[in-house]
Each structure stands twice: as C-alpha cells, then as structure tokens.
Amino acid sequence: MSKVEILAELPKLTAEEREEIYLKIVELDGDDWLDADDPLTDEQKALIEARIEAHEKNPQSAIPWEEFNARLKRRSGE
CATH class of the missing domain: 1.20.890 (cAMP-dependent Protein Kinase, Chain A)
Incomplete structure (x- = not known):
C-alpha cells in the first residue's frame, strides 16, 4: 500500500484505530520527532x-x- 493510499484511509478509521496507529508510530520513531534544528x-x-x-x-x-x-x-x- 502506498503512502497516498494509507493517508486516504486514515479518515475512515475510528478515533481508537487512529490512536493505535499514532502510538505505534511514536513507538517506532522514539525520540526522532525531536527536531534538533528547532530546539x-x-x-x-x-x-x-x-x-x-x-x-x-x-x-x-x-x-x-x-x-x-x-x-x-x-x-x-x-
């Protein structure tokens, strides 16, 4: 599934399903979301x-x- 397809499916999910996906992304990225260029x-x-x-x-x-x-x-x- 492409990124475009994934993004198109997100609005169809329940709030609980989106939260589950969000938590998985946070788990995978760890502290990578912290932007060293924007302290x-x-x-x-x-x-x-x-x-x-x-x-x-x-x-x-x-x-x-x-x-x-x-x-x-x-x-x-x-």
Whole structure:
C-alpha cells in the first residue's frame, strides 16, 4: 500500500484505530520527532520547569492520562 493510499484511509478509521496507529508510530520513531534544528525556546523551557516544580510541590493535583484525555475531548467537542 502506498503512502497516498494509507493517508486516504486514515479518515475512515475510528478515533481508537487512529490512536493505535499514532502510538505505534511514536513507538517506532522514539525520540526522532525531536527536531534538533528547532530546539525549545527559553520561554518553553521555563514553562516546563515551572510545571515540574508545581507538580513536585503538589503531586496530588495530577490526574490520570485517561481523565486528562477525556477532558480534552470534551473541550474539543469530540
């Protein structure tokens, strides 16, 4: 199957099937998606550090991925 054919089939898949494909791609690519030519800005690094610090101060505020994903889907209207 060609790349064009694969891309044409993607919209026909369910959200669960697309997520499965996405996870497989991430697994295969590992950290290759990180772009060395486009590193994080200082602002992005500071935001990450602030969020890590906030989590370390209050780890009980964290929620499971499934809950986060469900909230995100509700917000986006899925």
